[in-house]
Amino acid sequence: MGKEQSPQVNRRTTRSSSSTTPNSKATGEGSKIISNTKSLTVNDLVLSDESINLEELINSFPHRRMQILELIKLLGPLNSPMIPLFVYGGASTGKTSTVLEIFKHLNRPFIYSSCVTCYNPRILFESILNQLLLHRKNESNGYSSAKRCEKPSDFVNLLRDALSTLIDSLKGDLGKSNSKKSASQVNGKMIYLIFDNLEHVREWDKSSNMLPFLFNLYDILKMPEVGVIFISKTSLDTYHSDTGYVEPFPVYFPDYTEGDLRQIFLKNQSNPKLYSSFLDAVLGPFCRITRRVDDVTNAISPLYKKYCELLDDTGVIPNKDMKSELYRHINPYISQSLKETFHVPSQPTLEASASKDKTKRKGITKLGVSESFDKMDFHMSTCAKYLLISAFLASRNPATLDASLFDSTGGAGNQKRKRKSSGKSMEQKESKEQELLMKGPGTFPLERLLAIFQCITSVAEYSPDDEDPQIDGQGADGWDSGLMSDVLLQLSSLCSSNFITKGGSCPLEGAIRYRSAVSEDMALKVARSLKFPLSKYLYRT
Amino acid sequence: MGLESLAEQAEILLRSRLCNPNFIFSIFSSSPDSNYSKLKYMISSSVTEACNNSVLLLGPRGCGKVAVLELVLEDLLKEYPDMISVIKLNGFLHSDHNCALKEISRQLCLEHQLLFSKMATFDDNAQFMVSMLRECGLAHKTILFILDEFDLFAQGKQLLLYSLLDAMQSVTSQAVVIGISCRLDADQLLEKRVRSRFSHRKLLFLPPSREGLQRLLEHILLLPTNSSFPHEYVAAFNDKLLKIFTDVKFKETVDNLSYCDSTVNHLLRFLFSAVSHMDLKSGLLSLENFKGALSTIQRQPKLEALKDCSVLELYILVCMKRLEAKEQELRNFNSIMKEYKSIHDTFPTSDYYARNVCLRAFEHLLQRELISFEDNRGHGQSTEFRPVKLLISWPELYQGLKSYHSCPLILHKIMDREG
Numbered sequence: 001m002g003k004e005q006s007p008q009v010n011r012r013t014t015r016s017s018s019s020t021t022p023n024s025k026a027t028g029e030g031s032k033i034i035s036n037t038k039s040l041t042v043n044d045l046v047l048s049d050e051s052i053n054l055e056e057l058i059n060s061f062p063h064r065r066m067q068i069l070e071l072i073k074l075l076g077p078l079n080s081p082m083i084p085l086f087v088y089g090g091a092s093t094g095k096t097s098t099v100l101e102i103f104k105h106l107n108r109p110f111i112y113s114s115c116v117t118c119y120n121p122r123i124l125f126e127s128i129l130n131q132l133l134l135h136r137k138n139e140s141n142g143y144s145s146a147k148r149c150e151k152p153s154d155f156v157n158l159l160r161d162a163l164s165t166l167i168d169s170l171k172g173d174l175g176k177s178n179s180k181k182s183a184s185q186v187n188g189k190m191i192y193l194i195f196d197n198l199e200h201v202r203e204w205d206k207s208s209n210m211l212p213f214l215f216n217l218y219d220i221l222k223m224p225e226v227g228v229i230f231i232s233k234t235s236l237d238t239y240h241s242d243t244g245y246v247e248p249f250p251v252y253f254p255d256y257t258e259g260d261l262r263q264i265f266l267k268n269q270s271n272p273k274l275y276s277s278f279l280d281a282v283l284g285p286f287c288r289i290t291r292r293v294d295d296v297t298n299a300i301s302p303l304y305k306k307y308c309e310l311l312d313d314t315g316v317i318p319n320k321d322m323k324s325e326l327y328r329h330i331n332p333y334i335s336q337s338l339k340e341t342f343h344v345p346s347q348p349t350l351e352a353s354a355s356k357d358k359t360k361r362k363g364i365t366k367l368g369v370s371e372s373f374d375k376m377d378f379h380m381s382t383c384a385k386y387l388l389i390s391a392f393l394a395s396r397n398p399a400t401l402d403a404s405l406f407d408s409t410g411g412a413g414n415q416k417r418k419r420k421s422s423g424k425s426m427e428q429k430e431s432k433e434q435e436l437l438m439k440g441p442g443t444f445p446l447e448r449l450l451a452i453f454q455c456i457t458s459v460a461e462y463s464p465d466d467e468d469p470q471i472d473g474q475g476a477d478g479w480d481s482g483l484m485s486d487v488l489l490q491l492s493s494l495c496s497s498n499f500i501t502k503g504g505s506c507p508l509e510g511a512i513r514y515r516s517a518v519s520e521d522m523a524l525k526v527a528r529s530l531k532f533p534l535s536k537y538l539y540r541t
Numbered sequence: 542m543g544l545e546s547l548a549e550q551a552e553i554l555l556r557s558r559l560c561n562p563n564f565i566f567s568i569f570s571s572s573p574d575s576n577y578s579k580l581k582y583m584i585s586s587s588v589t590e591a592c593n594n595s596v597l598l599l600g601p602r603g604c605g606k607v608a609v610l611e612l613v614l615e616d617l618l619k620e621y622p623d624m625i626s627v628i629k630l631n632g633f634l635h636s637d638h639n640c641a642l643k644e645i646s647r648q649l650c651l652e653h654q655l656l657f658s659k660m661a662t663f664d665d666n667a668q669f670m671v672s673m674l675r676e677c678g679l680a681h682k683t684i685l686f687i688l689d690e691f692d693l694f695a696q697g698k699q700l701l702l703y704s705l706l707d708a709m710q711s712v713t714s715q716a717v718v719i720g721i722s723c724r725l726d727a728d729q730l731l732e733k734r735v736r737s738r739f740s741h742r743k744l745l746f747l748p749p750s751r752e753g754l755q756r757l758l759e760h761i762l763l764l765p766t767n768s769s770f771p772h773e774y775v776a777a778f779n780d781k782l783l784k785i786f787t788d789v790k791f792k793e794t795v796d797n798l799s800y801c802d803s804t805v806n807h808l809l810r811f812l813f814s815a816v817s818h819m820d821l822k823s824g825l826l827s828l829e830n831f832k833g834a835l836s837t838i839q840r841q842p843k844l845e846a847l848k849d850c851s852v853l854e855l856y857i858l859v860c861m862k863r864l865e866a867k868e869q870e871l872r873n874f875n876s877i878m879k880e881y882k883s884i885h886d887t888f889p890t891s892d893y894y895a896r897n898v899c900l901r902a903f904e905h906l907l908q909r910e911l912i913s914f915e916d917n918r919g920h921g922q923s924t925e926f927r928p929v930k931l932l933i934s935w936p937e938l939y940q941g942l943k944s945y946h947s948c949p950l951i952l953h954k955i956m957d958r959e960g
Binding site for chain 2: 233
């Protein structure tokens with residue numbers, strides 16, 4: 001068999017890297033770095049040096065006792081073969097961390113790969129092989145993988161070889177060092193493959209057989225020293241396949257109940273009684289919305305700070321009167337926070353609270369939320385803004401109204417005589433308008449967009465502000481032509497930043513149709529920055 | 542040896558049996574009428590008489606097609622040591638013609654101690670295969686091609702199948718093609734020219750009958766008497782097990798298991814769970830192990846997902862159900878919000894939440910796969926406008942609400958009214 005070289009990665013030399021001369025200091029550092037990364041051994045396939053015992057494991061995951069014991073029983077005693085397992089449950093229920101901690105407790109070697117970071121088959125295969133071959137990507141090998149592997153057939157062959165060498169070395173290690181057993185020694189001669197976030201594989205190439213291949217991997221390999229564990233957010237019945245696959249054994253992680261959440265939050269608190277009274281007030285309303293640990297944590301942590309505002313000393317144990325007083329204090333903030341659940345505070349709010357500059361903001365600062373500005377918080381060129389407004393109008397209004405709304409006066413004179421319609425037809429019109437709103441923005445062809453754009457900009461008053469400094473020399477005509485020339489460029493950049501989406505082409509007409517993807521608030525903000533009367537042009541009865 | 546370590550060893554033995562399909566299906570090889578003997582006869586006759594042949598092994602997944610074939614091959618390799626060489630291909634890996642030829646060449650090289658070059662082109666590999674077939678034919682050596690997941694090879698242009706079956710037509714070659722598939726109509730998928738070269742032999746593998754199931758259970762679970770285990774332990778273990786087998790409740794459990802899926806694989810997973818939960822202190826299997834295993838293997842994922850939902854998510858599901866009942870065509874997030882608002886106008890409660898909160902709950906429901914978008918193409922629109930459909934049925938939703946432990950009364954009222 002020919003010798004296989006690791007794939008050479010062609011790296012482009014940047015100007016900076018080719019211009020720096022390697023001086024002695026850099027090489028000294030470089031060699032230090034290289035000498036720090038020792039080659040990987042089998043011991044690195046096991047998590048960390050200290051092992052934890054069963055009681056610690058169960059205590060670190062409250063309310064997961066049943067699942068932990070079930071998994072340990074299914075993994076079985078040392079060196080016993082295992083059928084593939086399928087661990088599933090909602091988001092943030094502790095599946096990944098529980099499985100990894102169990103392996104830390106059992107001290108058995110495993111290979112972990114997540115289908116989120118390995119987002120196509122090639123990266124997944126190479127990641128697994130790198131771990132098995134104890135290969136680390138570093139500067140000396142140009143950050144390339146140990147073996148290049150794209151197809152499942154190559155993967156299975158390479159996997160088999162790598163697994164057998166690793167298992168042989170494990171068996172050899174066991175035989176050699178039976179006398180001394182250090183804590184970091186791996187247990188057993190089985191290797192476990194863990195595939196995390198399996199639900200993402202469904203969205204990979206739909207015509208490929210990746211999912212049935214992964215499920216059948218254990219049968220294809222036919223090696224009893226290998227165990228396979230899948231972790232997924234959705235249950236097995238959401239994995240569809242034409243001809244089916246070998247079903248792994250399901251283990252379910254249910255979501256936490258309200259009582260469970262309370263126990264989880266009370267762990268490691270400095271003042272449990274105070275926190276428990278806080279949770280009495282707060283946990284109920286939030287659990288009606290969601291019981292996901294991460295969402296609830298984000299929501300209640302700023303509230304706790306507010307709760308403790310009245311207290312001088314946070315170590316105090318509250319009595320009944322204090323509890324009711326604190327409850328009255330926190331109640332309005334709870335109802336406000338319920339409207340803003342799941343919001344992680346953005347940077348400006350944190351800086352503002354750090355500098356305690358309250359003069360800029362009026363009204364009650366919402367906890368942990370940046371105030372919605374009336375202005376746009378990013379910059380767009382004038383042409384792009386007008387295009388955005390035209391697209392919004394084109395999506396919002398039915399095409400038949402264009403003639404009446406956008407006449408030669410720029411639509412300013414659309415106060416036509418209105419026929420007095422009867423009550424019933426008004427209701428019908430209203431409901432139709434509601435339906436149109438609910439259905440979402442409509443599509444429009446390019447010509448209609450440009451027509452509306454032309455109409456709007458021809459009557460708009462151009463106020464020279466700091467936006468387009470290079471145009472101030474030319475007159476209004478020059479500005480017009482300057483504006484029109486890069487309309488198509490602006491349109492394509494709006495499309496690529498998802499303000500306007502490009503749809504498929506109609507089979508009869510053959511033209512591409514566009515659709516606006518901005519909300520009404522955003523369009524109003526843009527219009528306000530241009531001093532454009534948007535409401536006059538919106539289709540309303 | 543302490544009882545616990547004995548029990549552990551017994552557990553390891555049973556688990557390795559359960560993970561080894563060859564052991565499981567060896568019980569079916571004894572009777573003369575079985576698939577095992579038919580297959581063995583067919584292959585051995587084509588080996589001895591130096592003729593070409595092809596056969597399809599069909600049956601649902603987990604009924605022992607590959608296992609029986611492996612057993613046959615094991616026996617034949619013992620009987621005719623130098624006259625058979627085996628090439629194994631799998632439809633998941635090698636359905637592409639190039640990959641398949643490369644793999645065939647690689648395996649042929651491995652078997653005959655030749656050097657395999659990864660740089661060989663497609664033509665080289667094809668020529669190599671043809672010449673190897675000829676050489677082996679002249680040396681009276683039969684090549685067995687095993688094509689697992691045969692239906693995947695029959696997709697596309699079926700080039701590999703045609704070239705294999707065509708090569709078999711020549712006088713000098715000696716090959717047997719064995720196709721394995723879970724599609725019972727795998728031979729209908731073949732093109733006309735391929736099908737004409739294919740001998741229409743099919744062996745059907747079916748799930749075992751009740752008696753076969755009983756024999757299988759005894760074969761797997763009873764500890765061997767002539768092993769390294771102490772005699773009293775083995776006797777106690779086997780006695781308890783035989784008593785359990787005659788118990789009515791055990792029979793009910795096994796019947797329950799085979800109502801939904803009667804293949805051997807399903808039974809093996811059930812037994813695996815039961816064996817893993819064996820009580821190590823007593824070292825014996827008990828009826829509770831089997832009953833517990835049944836409940837872990839028969840899951841109802843949608844009801845579990847419903848129990849995980851929060852109250853707001855239940856509201857959204859009930860609103861969707863009402864929209865369906867009203868036969869509204871437009872069912873997207875906006876129309877659900879309208880329905881939600883109308884429910885709260887009629888029964889005001891504290892459960893009226895803001896729109897962005899409801900949107901997040903809606904997205905959680907999408908993640909849980911209790912609802913899904915109606916079409917996959919509408920990626921241009923945002924989540925609020927795309928039409929959605931419910932993925933659970935009316936009775937499931939009703940049952941889920943009934944078993945939800947703090948379900949608001951309003952939802953119960955609405956569900957009862959809808960009937």
